[in-house]
Amino acid sequence: MPMIEMSSVNKWYDDFQVLKDCSTQVAKGEVVVVCGPSGSGKSTLIKTVNGLEPFQEGTITVDEISVGDPATDLPRLRARIGMVFQNFELFPHLSIMENIKLAQLKVLNRTDDESAKRGMELLDRVGLVDQADKFPAQLSGGQQQRVAIARGLAMDPIAMLFDEPTSALDPEMINEVLDVMTALAEDGMTMMVVTHEMGFARRVAHRVIFMDEGRIEEDCTKDDFFGTARGERAQEFLSKILTH
Amino acid sequence: MPMIEMSSVNKWYDDFQVLKDCSTQVAKGEVVVVCGPSGSGKSTLIKTVNGLEPFQEGTITVDEISVGDPATDLPRLRARIGMVFQNFELFPHLSIMENIKLAQLKVLNRTDDESAKRGMELLDRVGLVDQADKFPAQLSGGQQQRVAIARGLAMDPIAMLFDEPTSALDPEMINEVLDVMTALAEDGMTMMVVTHEMGFARRVAHRVIFMDEGRIEEDCTKDDFFGTARGERAQEFLSKILTH
Amino acid sequence: LAVYPAQAQDGSYVMKRIKERGVINMGHREASVPFSYIGKDGKPIGYSVDICLGFIDKIKEAIKMPDLKIKYVPVTSQTRIALMANGTIDLECGSTTNNLTRQKQVDYLAVTFITGTKLGSKKGSGIKEIEDMDGKVIALSLGTTNEKAVKRVMKAKGINIKIVSVKDHPQAWLAVATDRADAYATDDVLLYGLMSKSKDPTKYQVTGRFLSYDPYGIMVPRNDSTYRRLGNVMLADMMRDGRMLKLYKKWFDPGPTNIQMPASATLRKAFEIQALPH
């Protein structure tokens, strides 16, 4: 069974169709990169996976639980999927450690000690143990994004979703985040990553999805994508973002 | 005489020294790229050139006029230097054409017709004639930045300053802006450009300045900079932003 | 086999209500010196308050509740009618003019004080009668019967006076003190009160004939003749046996605020006329 499965998903904002008949699957341990022009629906697609964006038609299942089913306990499902956002979205009024502990305490009902312990392990993993008591605004962008990843991992998720995790970062900080993500992928985490970092895709991804105007235009292995098998639009897109 | 000349500029924010003994010059028709890690003072440096940021010590002259001299009519000097910002900073309540006309009318006292005519020429040059009556929020980031460049050029400046003109753009839009800038450089415009786009630097710049912690660490020709002549810090910085 | 007081109470919805609540709500003013105002200890005192306390004693007897509690409810000229209409207060002890228009809304006990509009001004201003005010400025407080009276005289005699409307009596007095107005027209008793409390009473004067007739009375809820009669019985008794005049002297001659207003002939006559026999 695939970990994430979408079939024929359609979504509208009023009259405007953002997602058109999108189908794909992500197997356990697989790393899938989603790319495409701005406004093509990448963020929307990834947010439908854990139900942050509702959709009108089609089905999505995560670990065999249907996301669109009104009977599904969405908060519980979401607690099992980590998500990392473009703008980090750390909670500015909580310290780093509190950011990581909050959902462990309130959602998983872990004790304070347990959550702190897990938090420390993860901060260690992303190399930020010494920042535990600072507040988000006191960290650089790269550091904040690493904390955001740690926060997602603290829930011991079965899969991680990334929405352009490096596009708000200064160039020198991009690598520190990509390094953490690469390590994660190597540990066998199931990941869906919206990104323009083609270097990362080349190194880490198993599959690449290319979106345009709400449609999944390409959905193939990394080698096929960077090889010659891709269509005209994808080619044009790649040429644009690779030349400079 | 160099078009822009800085010597021994020091600047503090309260106790914190942002610029440390910075000296450099930009000759007429020269394109200088400024790079360096985040927070190293690049934006501050470029803003001192037209007096947007005051400085406490040293001198800066532009076209032989001293920027730091209290007797200098700064608005008049600024009107002769174009500037383009990271976030475009088009005026949201004015249409594209009005954005371009405003300073021509109010600062250069051109007639409405003259300003409109010049505006159209420039919109043509950046490929946006058909957008003249739209408002900034209706354009994509890349288009907005091209308008911002046209707005700067409308004043027929003797030099153009750019502060990370592409870093707020989606990857596919970066090139459309860099192309406009390249054409400008080829036309012989004097330019000072803060950017991380090393491809652009390699292609267009005559000189590269590398800043770190408020100090100008390297100030050499493009070939020297991308060759081996550069110091340890610059090397490290380049390796960071070039690997991904 | 009904006893007399029980009868009295039976016909009276106000007394029934008082008995049910176990409290009588007495409406009073806060700065209507010396009729009804807050004393130094924070409790209401004054001429009208004393009359009301007498009335309340009668009520206690009538409903046979000697330990009936009194609740003091402060009222203003804006709230007194509404509070009486919605049943919050059972009587109002202030300085309210009894007139026929107002009787459409409330009832009054017998007249306990008589005053009328006069002029208060600075000595040496040359103002004696309203006619002397031609071309000058007069202060009037909003919506008072005095305002009506002055306007009527102005119209009748064709005098041209500029009017400054003010919120309340002390502000009007201040308008005179600061020369914003040349005179203030209001009930003479209030003028004497204001004068007695100004920093230098000798600088001011109260002059002129009465421009209006303003009888004061205790206000009670409408359509309860039993209740009203109880009050009037008490007042008639007091007027007959001289207690009323004594009470008057206590508050006005010279009075705690040194107002020094001996009872006028009209008021004495009124007490005599209203001292109805049993």
Add this chain to the structure above:
Amino acid sequence: MNYNWDWSVLFCFVEDPVSSCTQPFFYWIVSGFGWTISVAAAAWVIAFSLGSVIGVLRTVENPYLRGFATVYVTIFRNIPLLVQMFLWFFVFPELLPDEAGKWVKRGMPLPEFWTAVVCLGTYTASRVGEQVRAGIEAITQGQRYAAMAMGLRPVQVYRYILLPVSYRIIIPPLTSDFLGVFKNSSLALTIGVLELTAQTRQIEEYTFQGFEAFTAATLLYIVVTAIVMAVMRVVEGRVVIPGMISLGAK
């Protein structure tokens, strides 16, 4: 309720000794309403222009001008309006030279009206000033830099860039402030302006039919507010910047 409703007091046109009608008090309400509108409108002119100046001064670099504006706001916003009304009416003329004081008290036309207008205007200006400042501060520093970099002078930067955008952002709170002036104008009665509330009180004192008058006043307030809100919504729609979802969402 033991209350004798008699709507005829507002509308009767014949003197009638049986009902309370002595004159059509409806006219009083209309005249009061007229004064309310006049006071509010005139005060708003002061509040808006002075408030804009104060708001701008709070954002300039010059520490003296900024300090002046801060002191202004602090004083006018921290003293109750009722007290300010009193101070303007009774204390302010005494502080002037004799002749000027006399003129303020008696010489000028409609002394109560203009005192109320000035008081309400200067008071509300402190509110408006804070809104304008907030609006200007909501605009990114980059916009200011961009305007300066084009060679616009400081006054031009405010005139063409900062204020036009700022006013758009603060339309909703400005609407509230405008309604505030309208409602607060009732305090003008304390210095003898016979506006709406004062007239209802007069009617109450004359006739003891206060509820009728208060009802009429309440309805008038609600109607005016509804109209103002509707107008402002139209204005907001008119000045909305194409393509921007919501400026005020910041």
Add this chain to the structure above:
Amino acid sequence: MFENFDFEIIVTSIPFLIEGMGLTLLLTVLAIVGGLALGTVLALCRLAPYRWLSLFAGSYVNFFRSMPLILVIFWFYFLVPFIVGRPVGGFYSVLVAFIMFEAAYYCEIMRAGIQSVRQGQVHAGQALGLTYRQNMRYIVLPQAFRAMIPILLTQAIILFQDTSLVYVVGLRDFLVAADIVANRDNRLMEMFLTVALVYFVMCLAGQLGIRKIQKKFATG
């Protein structure tokens, strides 16, 4: 007129004034707490996805915003006894009026505050598995409150000054107490200048206090 300024009247009326200030402060605090609670609930209603609920909250707010507070107090005081059939007492009647009136304003303030929290923050909380209530409680409202502190303060100052409207129901707050003394003893000038000074000092102190708290939040 200032040469014979009567300081004695101020001194002798201090206990009376302090009593009034007690009521002013009590009412201000209770009305802020109550108004904020009710206002927050209303704001949540206004932002709720159910049309009828947001419509109800919207009309509530517009209704109260269009009424002068004094009329609200007036109607509450006179109509509530009529409805419940017995006098409710001035204090409770104004307290309810204040809370309901202020709630309309706090609702608008809170709504703006909640909307100023970026959608991304809401999504981040949801993505962690927080329920709607937890998300509001731990993520949105704390940020909204912080963003709103300056406006809440302004509103509090207005309220603090507006408590004098309790004179309608015959209660004595600070300003009313001073007014009574001024009227009773004919010492307007003295009392009003005192009032101006006291309000000014107290509001300023409040402002400075809040600024300090805000700074603490900012560094924290």
